[in-house]
Amino acid sequence: MTYSFELPLLLLLLLTAGAAIVAKDLLSAVLLLGSYSFFLALVWAWLGAVDVAFVEAVVGAGLATVFFLLTLFNAGKGGIRFRKASPPLAALFVLPLLAGLLLYAANDLPQFGDPQAPASVHISPEYLTKAYAETETTNIVTAVLMDYRALDTLVETVVVFTSGIACWLLLRRGSE
Amino acid sequence: MIQPPYDSLICRRTVRMLVPMVQIFAVYVLFFGQYGPGGGFVAGVMFAASVVVDLLVFGDREETRQAAERLLASDGVGLLIFAGIGGLCLIGGGAYLDYSGLVIPGLDEAERRHLAILLTQAGVGIDIAIASISIVFSLWRAGETGDEHA
Numbered sequence: 001m002t003y004s005f006e007l008p009l010l011l012l013l014l015l016t017a018g019a020a021i022v023a024k025d026l027l028s029a030v031l032l033l034g035s036y037s038f039f040l041a042l043v044w045a046w047l048g049a050v051d052v053a054f055v056e057a058v059v060g061a062g063l064a065t066v067f068f069l070l071t072l073f074n075a076g077k078g079g080i081r082f083r084k085a086s087p088p089l090a091a092l093f094v095l096p097l098l099a100g101l102l103l104y105a106a107n108d109l110p111q112f113g114d115p116q117a118p119a120s121v122h123i124s125p126e127y128l129t130k131a132y133a134e135t136e137t138t139n140i141v142t143a144v145l146m147d148y149r150a151l152d153t154l155v156e157t158v159v160v161f162t163s164g165i166a167c168w169l170l171l172r173r174g175s176e
Numbered sequence: 177m178i179q180p181p182y183d184s185l186i187c188r189r190t191v192r193m194l195v196p197m198v199q200i201f202a203v204y205v206l207f208f209g210q211y212g213p214g215g216g217f218v219a220g221v222m223f224a225a226s227v228v229v230d231l232l233v234f235g236d237r238e239e240t241r242q243a244a245e246r247l248l249a250s251d252g253v254g255l256l257i258f259a260g261i262g263g264l265c266l267i268g269g270g271a272y273l274d275y276s277g278l279v280i281p282g283l284d285e286a287e288r289r290h291l292a293i294l295l296t297q298a299g300v301g302i303d304i305a306i307a308s309i310s311i312v313f314s315l316w317r318a319g320e321t322g323d324e325h326a
């Protein structure tokens with residue numbers, strides 16, 4: 001059976017994601033979202049993207065959950081439970097239509113692992129063949145992130161820095 | 177609002193043992209990001225997670241609060257390291273963040289890039305760790321001041 005691992009994972013993903021939406025109180029929704037991130041990390045690891053899986057497990061299942069929990073605790077008892085408005089009727093028709101369209105479009109995507117896919121023939125071979133000789137870094141993901149695409153990473157770091165400053169300015173105003 | 181310190185012997189013991197191990201593992205992830213999965217981003221978040229767990233279980237202690245405040249004010253040191261290395265490359269005659277422009281005697285080009293990747297990763301790690309801890313502290317304080325007004 002080829003899909004003995006993928007199918008249960010996909011089911012768990014859909015289950016936790018659906019449960020997080022349906023859950024009556026926000027606390028369980030947050031915890032379900034954390035477990036969703038953890039299953040997603042397993043999927044990344046299964047697909048061979050170990051670096052992405054690492055980040056997903058640490059950030060999605062760990063830190064983001066803590067952020068959500070602290071926010072919820074600050075909101076007090078009234079903020080945790082809430083009355084949900086029923087979704088508009090149009091969503092019932094439009095969203096399945098959109099899903100069908102997307103699935104139809106997904107047919108044209110290249111097969112998973114196809115060496116002739118446009119994404120794998122453009123610049124990846126250059127990185128794969130030259131990265132070690134040029135940077136002495138065996139993990140090519142790191143070489144691409146920190147050397148070839150260092151400017152992108154720098155700006156991402158600026159984004160995180162800005163979020164820290166913004167939280168400070170918004171939440172601690174008047175506490176000093 | 178959470179009521180730390182969390183009053184459970186098992187929890188406190190476990191966390192006291194776990195926190196240093198997580199921190200050591202974060203340093204490992206930082207320095208071995210060039211050989212295996214991981215890197216500055218994950219290492220920073222991991223280090224922040226260890227501090228956050230400590231905060232959640234033991235509460236906001238007065239003696240650590242002062243040190244933390246002073247440390248959190250240095251948000252941006254990591255960014256300075258990262259951008260500064262880019263600037264050093266400019267001084268060495270290369271393009272911005274082109275690590276072959278770093279002028280370090282005794283190192284060939286690949287070794288320079290190797291060293292620069294490690295240093296910039298440390299910069300990213302410091303920035304991410306301080307920013308994450310800062311956000312958690314901000315949320316924590318917001319709850320405290322909110323309680324006073326209520």
